[in-house]
Amino acid sequence: MRALRTALLVLLTAAAGLLPTVAAVRMNTAADEAAAHALSLRTPVLAPPDDAGELAAEDDPATTGVPLLRAERAPDVLWRAAQQHIIGREMAAFSSDWPQPHCLAIWIDSQEVFSSDAEPVIPASVQKLVTAAAALAVVDPAERLVTRVLTDTEVSDGVLDGTVWVVGGGDPLIMTQSYADSHRRQPQLRTPMEDLADQIVGLGVESLRGRLIADESRYATTRFPETWPQRYINRLHSGPLSALSLNDGITGFTTALTAADHPARWFVATLADLLRVRGVAVDVELIASTAPSGMAEIARLTSPPMIEIIQQMLRESDNTTAELVLREIGLRSAGEGSTPAGAGAAARIVSEMLPNQSLPTVRDGSGLDRGNLMTCSFLAALIDRLGTDSAVLAGLPVAAQTGTLSHRFGEHPVAGRLRAKTGLLTGVNSLAGFIETDSGTVVFAQILNNVPADSRLGLELQESLVGQMLRYPVGDYEALRGLVRGIA
Incomplete structure (x- = not known):
């Protein structure tokens, strides 16, 4: 002093x-x-x-x-x-009785004005900000992921008789209309599966014979991160992972969720069904294998641009998208489309972006793994580095309006002013983003660990925090x- x-x-x-x-x-x-x-x-x-x-x-x-x-x-x-002195004094007192461990960082005008970091803590789904930043460092925001249909034969008199491969390109958003309609928030960004069947019919195919082969070789075929506990898999916090994925690998979704044992093979089985609905006679063997080189492309699905996939991941906190994007990061950076390769690459990429911040521990793309660790200073610095006016942060949920914040802060003065990524695990509540106040923009990150189970304490502390930050930058004479x- x-x-x-x-x-x-x-x-x-x-x-x-x-x-x-x-x-x-x-x-x-x-x-x-x-x-x-x-x-x-x-x-x-x-x-x-x-x-x-x-x-x-x-x-x-x-x-x-x-x-x-x-x-x-x-x-x-x-x-x-x-x-800085006023905010530091106020926030130190304001957060003194929060559950331990916790952290809080506040940035104004690209300067840290408060940090309570001690040791790194479990971030939960705000981890997806790391996945987003790393992905856009290795994939052009305008790039689209492509699912291709290849064959070794030609259509003759309406008959396609031979071998057809469907090669997955890692698109996490291929959905049928019925699956997209089953989501609570609408509309859902998707790559329409029906378009693929329509393209094949458009070739004049009236009969499909031979073999229909699923190629998911772009990524590793481990269906879930190996560090996840079995309860995550049982509860389908993410669908089974595949480079050739449909409906998040979910086969049943009308009453209870059920997952495909082999998501890529289920993809081609659904394609066969869609062709039958369109009047095509289908008599094929469904198998999984890697397509040889030199085959002719007869149809393709293209995903939305990568920036829109990232925005969807952040807005909806989509775990399956996050895990598949992490594997794409691994493929682009380390030549291996696996969770460990992607996690290592993501940690390296964001650490190079923020060399003065402590190194985060990255175990998965979604934040479900409790082995993920980071400080709030790192997280707030990352948000500031990405830029509050950037396209990627435009994907953050808006309080009382969109995504995982659409049902929160409805009667709060921060409604419409707060953009933030949410995070929730047992004992963990986190919120990180920025607020447009009357006198400027406040970037922040808050992570609470050891929050009492089955309580609203974490949510209530978030509500009081953003209310307090609406006063910043300090205009208190x-x-x-x-x-x-x-x-x-």
Whole structure:
């Protein structure tokens, strides 16, 4: 505190000596007047630049004779220091009785103004922000994942008699209309499975004979991350993973969820059924194998752009999408489409993006694995690095409007102002994103561990936190006046 007061005293003294308009503010002036003068000269913390990023005409040193090094700049530095002190003091008290361990980090104008990090904690689904950042570092945001239909024969008199391969491209959003309609939030972003059948029919195929082969060789065929407990698999927190995936690998969804034993083979079986519905006579052997090179492509499905897949993953907290995207990261970065390869690559990529932050521990893409660990400082720095105006963070749920926040904060003043990724595991509540306040943008990350089971405590602490942050950046005259009074 003594060092802070000394620094602010120096700043006030500098401000007093630079211009005649400030010279009247001497250190023997009343503390109230000093605070008021600092307030009157300060530049808003998040004020936008003048047009074209240049000085306004009235501020041009060539026309006014005012030096570029102006006293008006010193109060801004003073304000920032005071703001950091005020937020730090308030948040330290505000979070003192939260469950342990926990962390909280707040950034304003690309600067950390508060952090309570001690050790890394379990992040839950805010882990998907790491997956998103790593994916867009190795895959062009406009790129689309392609599912291809190949054959070694030709259509003759309406008959396709030979071998047909369906080669998975890792698209996590291939869905039938009925499966998409079963989701609570609508509309669901999807790659329509029906389009593939329509394309084959459009070739003039009236009869399909021979073999229909599923090729899922793009990724490893382990159906779930090997570190997951069996209860995650039993409860289908994610569908079984495959590079050739349909409906998240879920075969039954009208009453209770059931999963495919072999999702790629089920994909081609469903394709055969869709062809039959369209009047095609289908008599094929369904198997799984890798397609040889040199086959002719006769149809394809293209996914939405990768940026839209990432936005869907964040907005809906889609675990299956996250795990398949992680395998794509592994394939692009390490040549292996597996969960361990993707996890290692994701940790390396985001660590290179934020070399001054502590290294996160990455075990999966969705955040379900309790071996994932990170600090709130890292998470807030990542959000700041991605940019609150970026396309990727446009996918974050909006309080009381979209995604996993559509049913929350409806009567809260933060409704429509908060964009954040949610996270929930047994004993873990997390929230990370940003708030548009009346005076600027506040980036934050909050992770609570050891939250009592079957309680709303974690949610209530999130609600009170975002309410508190609506006051930031600090515009509290009384707080600054008190701080300056303490210096004088």
